[in-house]
Amino acid sequence: MVKIAIAGASSQLARENIDALVATKKHEVIGLIRKDPAQFPSLPGVTWVKAVYDDKSELVRLLQGVEVVMCFFPVHFDPGCATQKRLIDAAVEAGVKRYVPSEWATGTQLESSLDGIPWYAGKVEISRYLEDINKEKKVIQYTKFQVGAFMNYLGHPHKTSNHVNTLGFLFDFEKQHATLLKDRLDDVVVWTTVQDIAGVVARAVEYQGEWPAVGGITGSRVTVGEMLRLGEAIGRPFTVDWLKLEDVSAEERTMERFANFDLHTSPPEEVAAFLNMALKGILLGISRGAYAVTDEWNKILPDYKFTTAEEFLKKVWGSK
Known part of the structure; x- marks a missing residue:
């Protein structure tokens, strides 16, 4: 105990x-x-x-x-x-x-x-x-x-956990839409x-x-290109808005406006403004490896079976 x-x-x-x-x-x-x-x-x-x-x-x-x-x-x-x-x-x-x-x-x-x-x-x-x-x-x-990132967000709007609320973000499987950086298909995101x-x-x-x-803690290590292919494989191909890395890098991001921001309780217009800033910032972070998480606990707990992105997506969205 x-x-x-x-x-x-x-x-x-x-x-x-x-x-x-x-x-x-x-x-x-x-x-x-x-x-x-x-x-x-x-x-x-x-x-x-x-x-x-x-x-x-x-x-x-x-x-x-x-x-x-x-x-x-x-x-x-x-x-x-x-x-x-x-x-x-x-x-x-x-x-x-x-x-x-x-x-x-x-x-x-x-x-x-x-x-x-x-x-x-x-x-x-x-x-x-x-x-x-x-x-x-x-x-x-x-x-x-x-x-890394919560894999449950890939299942939005389906409820895939008891307490964590999600939203359609980065890869929106419901709307089959993604916003990504051009020529960065090999960037890695760990989804857990x-x-x-x-x-x-x-x-x-x-x-x-x-x-x-x-x-x-590495649940599933997936490149941007692999996630797009997973969408195709389960019958939910993406329409992609491609952004340029240099444009995203040049934008200034500050938390002054969002000092009291709460994703779950702030007014819709504040949520929309934050998500617009956050999406581009997260893409910049992904390009620098911020979401390519290491696997120390995977090695300590080798018998633990993690849910892969493919398993999760097929369970939530079905297979083609």
């Missing part, structure tokens, strides 16, 4: 992970939330606790006896990463053994792509913070779960289902070896 505290436990991906941990019937989970705990379902082994993240001493108290802390904060909502840094400091003070930063996307090339994906800058800052606090001696073990992310996490908390600092 592992005692696990989950910060940002009301987030959609956090809920997927909590379900996977509950399914093991092994662990004690503390779901740290900002809302009234009474709003959340009763789950075996799960205690919902209203957390005051501005109070470090209270966080230290809540984390007593906890072995693993996982964070699911949207980093663009945390200026200077102050809240997550306070959580890390509290975990260290409380004697927590392992920490999972709010990563859950992209890969090792993120830093070189921040001009395209500025809303992820906090992930890089937290990575440096964890490196710094372990510089003299290791005070807390951590792994950055890097997963949220179920596989949660499945790996549930095994990782029990892993007795040293956690890898870079914790790549």
Whole structure:
């Protein structure tokens, strides 16, 4: 049994992970939330606790006896990463053994792509913070779960997970439309289902070896050209809008306008404006390898069977 505290436990991906941990019937989970705990379902082994993240001493108290802390904060909502840094400091003070930063996307090339994906800058800052606090001696073990893109988005509008909402984006199989960079068919995107992310996490908390600092989870490694061919193979060929890399690179992207942006609650016009910016930024990131995630956890868990993009697409959309 592992005692696990989950910060940002009301987030959609956090809920997927909590379900996977509950399914093991092994662990004690503390779901740290900002809302009234009474709003959340009763789950075996799960205690919902209203957390005051501005109070470090209270966080230290809540984390007593906890072995693993996982964070699911949207980093663009945390200026200077102050809240997550306070959580890390509290975990260290409380004697927590392992920490999972709010990563859950992209890969090792993120830093070189921040001009395209500025809303992820906090992930890089937290990575440096964890490196710094372990510089003299290791005070807390951590792994950055890097997963690429959620494969479930390829199934939109079909509901393919219990908690994560999707939208048609990049490759829209419903509308059979894609927006891509010209002459970049060999660019790689790793697609991983949220179920596989949660499945790996549930095994990782029990892993007795040293956690890898870079914790790549590779569900399915697919080039842009291969995804277009998969669309044809299942009878959903794409109409493609081709953009030029130099045009996308020249555009300036900033998060100032979207400081309080939430994909799931913002007005439709804000969502449309953000997605227009995000699509081009993500394409730029893809061209630089930001979504070509490594496979550290695949190697640690060689018996785990990941869902491939082809399997997922055939299940959701049928085969030709």
